[in-house]
Amino acid sequence: MISExxxxxxxxxxxxxxxxxxxxxxxxxxxxxxxxNGKIYVVVxxxxxIFAGIIAYLVAIDRKVSxxxxxxxxxxx
Amino acid sequence: xxxxxxxxxxxxxxxTLVMGLTGKVPALAIVHETIRNLYFHVTMWFGMIILFTIxxxxxxxxxAGMKQEHDIIASExxxxxxxxxxxxxxxxxxxxxxxxxxxxxxxxxxxxxxAAMLAYxxxxxxxxxxxxxQKRARISAVYNIFxxxxxxxxxxxxxxxxxxxxxxxxxxxxxxxxxxxxxSNMRAVFYPAIIGWTLLGLWMMQLRVRIRRLxxxxxx
Numbered sequence: 001m002i003s004e005x006x007x008x009x010x011x012x013x014x015x016x017x018x019x020x021x022x023x024x025x026x027x028x029x030x031x032x033x034x035x036x037n038g039k040i041y042v043v044v045x046x047x048x049x050i051f052a053g054i055i056a057y058l059v060a061i062d063r064k065v066s067x068x069x070x071x072x073x074x075x076x077x
Numbered sequence: 078x079x080x081x082x083x084x085x086x087x088x089x090x091x092x093t094l095v096m097g098l099t100g101k102v103p104a105l106a107i108v109h110e111t112i113r114n115l116y117f118h119v120t121m122w123f124g125m126i127i128l129f130t131i132x133x134x135x136x137x138x139x140x141a142g143m144k145q146e147h148d149i150i151a152s153e154x155x156x157x158x159x160x161x162x163x164x165x166x167x168x169x170x171x172x173x174x175x176x177x178x179x180x181x182x183x184x185x186x187x188x189x190x191x192a193a194m195l196a197y198x199x200x201x202x203x204x205x206x207x208x209x210x211q212k213r214a215r216i217s218a219v220y221n222i223f224x225x226x227x228x229x230x231x232x233x234x235x236x237x238x239x240x241x242x243x244x245x246x247x248x249x250x251x252x253x254x255x256x257x258x259x260x261s262n263m264r265a266v267f268y269p270a271i272i273g274w275t276l277l278g279l280w281m282m283q284l285r286v287r288i289r290r291l292x293x294x295x296x297x
């Protein structure tokens with residue numbers, strides 16, 4: 001079963017990736033963000049993806065701890 | 078929404094990463110683009126000092142009331158603070174290699190930071206060496222007060238007033254970035270970056286504290 005967080009994270013990745021893929025298409029040179037400034041924005045994209053992964057991991061741990069806290073509270077009742 | 082500060086942390090850090098890499102920075106000799114490390118290397122030390130200060134406050138509160146909760150908060154604040162400090166040492170070393178030309182120099186700021194970290198590594202080892210809970214909490218709280226004072230002396234006081242000039246910005250004969258070339262563009266990223274990284278550290282600390290509380294409840 002895929003949790004809500006996983007779904008959201010997956011969606012975010014697909015969304016970001018399609019954005020990167022779309023901007024990498026060839027053709028007449030346009031005002032393309034991902035090609036400008038020595039392609040630094042590609043590095044920004046990569047770092048943001050890694051950061052998103054780390055944050056998703058932290059959120060997952062946070063939810064797991066919350067769940068155990070709830071379970072424990074119910075058990076103590 | 079009691080987790081608003083976690084969302085704020087992520088928002089500030091996304092801003093820091095994007096603006097930190099693409100924002101306007103002054104063109105300076107030697108450092109060139111590496112001045113952007115200000116948003117990542119320097120903020121680690123700010124976050125570390127804030128976490129260690131939380132550790133100090135809760136160590137003192139533990140000694141005042143002997144509540145296990147305070148020991149848990151103090152030790153986890155110090156754990157995450159030590160992580161930040163270690164990252165500060167590693168990033169500083171990499172930065173030094175490409176601006177000063179060496180991974181490490183005999184410099185009061187560098188050796189001071191290392192000595193401060195060793196004082197906190199000793200805290201972690203000291204805790205690990207004791208099994209009895211109350212004894213461990215009491216001894217490590219007392220030690221932590223010494224470690225905090227040593228940290229301030231090693232990181233702030235000695236590098237500032239030593240005869241050997243430090244090459245590190247803000248120390249010895251060198252002005253800090255904020256006194257001469259931290260322009261308003263950089264400030265607009267630097268301050269949010271400090272808050273963002275510190276909040277991320279607090280989030281990591283909170284998770285560790287909650288897990289320790291669950292363990293302490295004896296049901297896991």
